[in-house]
Amino acid sequence: MRTQERQSTDRNEGEGSRTAAHHYEAGVKRTIASGKVDELAEEAAQELDSPRGEALRRAEKAGKKPLQTPYKA
Numbered sequence: 001m002r003t004q005e006r007q008s009t010d011r012n013e014g015e016g017s018r019t020a021a022h023h024y025e026a027g028v029k030r031t032i033a034s035g036k037v038d039e040l041a042e043e044a045a046q047e048l049d050s051p052r053g054e055a056l057r058r059a060e061k062a063g064k065k066p067l068q069t070p071y072k073a
Contacts, residue, residue, distance in 0.1 A: 013019060031037060048056060 031040065047053065
């Protein structure tokens, strides 16, 4: 691992994490390149209609909810 890469993983990059953005974008590109986007979308739709659907919707809602902090910074 190059020194610059190691440094970026050893410290907190904050909310605008370049490392996380890089990993996310690489994953999106791999998914698109796989040619399975429509298949994966259909699988996701089926999961929402399955018994797990309600839990998935709650998890999505929780993920979109702003973080509540117990103190003011």
